[in-house]
Amino acid sequence: NGVAVLPAPQNLSVHSTNMKHLLTWSPVILPGEMTFYSVEYQGEYESLYTSHVWIPSSSCSPTNGSECDITDDITATVPYNLRVRTTRDSQTSAWSTLEHPFNRNSTVLMPPRMEVTKDGFHLVLELEDLGPQFEFLVVYWRREPGAKEHAKVVRRGGIPVHLETMDAGAAYCVKAQALVKTIGRHSAFSQAKCVEVQGESLPL
Amino acid sequence: ELRTLRLGSCVITANLQAIRNVFSEIRDSVQARDENIDMRILRNTGSLQDTKPSDRCCLLRHLLRLYLDRVFKNYQTSDHHTLRIISNLANSFLTIKKDLGICHDHMTCHCGKEATEKYRQILHHFEELEPQAAVVKALGELNILLRWMEEM
Numbered sequence: 001n002g003v004a005v006l007p008a009p010q011n012l013s014v015h016s017t018n019m020k021h022l023l024t025w026s027p028v029i030l031p032g033e034m035t036f037y038s039v040e041y042q043g044e045y046e047s048l049y050t051s052h053v054w055i056p057s058s059s060c061s062p063t064n065g066s067e068c069d070i071t072d073d074i075t076a077t078v079p080y081n082l083r084v085r086t087t088r089d090s091q092t093s094a095w096s097t098l099e100h101p102f103n104r105n106s107t108v109l110m111p112p113r114m115e116v117t118k119d120g121f122h123l124v125l126e127l128e129d130l131g132p133q134f135e136f137l138v139v140y141w142r143r144e145p146g147a148k149e150h151a152k153v154v155r156r157g158g159i160p161v162h163l164e165t166m167d168a169g170a171a172y173c174v175k176a177q178a179l180v181k182t183i184g185r186h187s188a189f190s191q192a193k194c195v196e197v198q199g200e201s202l203p204l
Numbered sequence: 205e206l207r208t209l210r211l212g213s214c215v216i217t218a219n220l221q222a223i224r225n226v227f228s229e230i231r232d233s234v235q236a237r238d239e240n241i242d243m244r245i246l247r248n249t250g251s252l253q254d255t256k257p258s259d260r261c262c263l264l265r266h267l268l269r270l271y272l273d274r275v276f277k278n279y280q281t282s283d284h285h286t287l288r289i290i291s292n293l294a295n296s297f298l299t300i301k302k303d304l305g306i307c308h309d310h311m312t313c314h315c316g317k318e319a320t321e322k323y324r325q326i327l328h329h330f331e332e333l334e335p336q337a338a339v340v341k342a343l344g345e346l347n348i349l350l351r352w353m354e355e356m
Binding site for chain 2: 042043044045046048049050055056058073075076077078181182
């Protein structure tokens with residue numbers, strides 16, 4: 001009757017970068033057939049109002065790896081409890097629960113990758129597509145003493161954005177930071193990248 | 205896209221479009237289970253827009269509490285996808301209710317006679333129905349509540 005005889009997974013932890021959340025644990029090594037795991041979660045609502053309710057992860061119930069992308073399960077900015085157990089045929093282990101609830105507002109926000117190019121005299125930027133939750137603050141300037149910085153909010157990555165029409169012989173620089181409104185945070189600025197109308201992209 | 209809700213002196217932001225997108229995944233199946241199609245729990249007369257601004261925060265707070273205390277937790281389903289969607293909705297509503305709680309702490313979520321009376325009527329409509337039927341209808345009417353919030 002599936003009494004807990006299998007060892008439970010250990011060392012659960014969540015690694016979250018740019019709103020992609022990965023739950024990992026130490027694999028359970030058993031002789032013979034493959035070992036599977038089941039992942040379940042409960043948001044703050046469940047823990048407050050229906051603490052007996054745990055929800056199977058959308059992508060890891062079951063899974064045979066020792067990690068689970070829980071990004072699609074973590075859908076609100078509230079603490080989430082997470083648990084994993086080992087399963088094999090009808091046998092299951094006890095549940096191992098993440099020591100501290102995970103909240104997506106703790107995600108590590110990295111500066112976005114970007115490509116700065118010129119199309120004739122047009123300064124064009126393409127930012128990394130980090131998904132629908134991200135916007136970007138882009139700052140660009142003409143590289144000369146006392147130059148004024150211009151700022152622009154770009155709603156979505158992955159599409160070329162025209163920033164400026166450049167003057168011949170001048171160099172222009174661009175930097176960007178990622179913004180996530182749902183958690184009210186932003187990344188550091190990326191390193192600036194510059195182009196010169198007749199030159200190639202010049203790192204600072 | 206975060207939206208600003210102006211509820212009298214209480215101003216909060218919420219990602220209503222994301223919530224609407226999520227709800228749309230189960231709306232038809234939930235509404236199909238509603239057998240009481242000749243009545244409504246959330247009626248225009250009790251709407252947020254039809255409520256004076258200073259009472260809107262209180263009315264919304266009562267409504268969110270109704271959904272959190274009596275709707276989401278009592279909706280019976282064995283379907284895991286529906287369970288995940290309801291968890292998403294419930295935790296999103298919980299976030300909004302916390303923001304309204306901050307307004308309440310700052311005395312900007314006053315419960316006047318109008319809010320109290322309108323909520324009493326909504327609760328009456330809810331309790332007129334058999335419990336699970338009321339839960340099904342209220343969940344099916346979530347798009348009405350979202351529309352009320354979008355118009356704040």
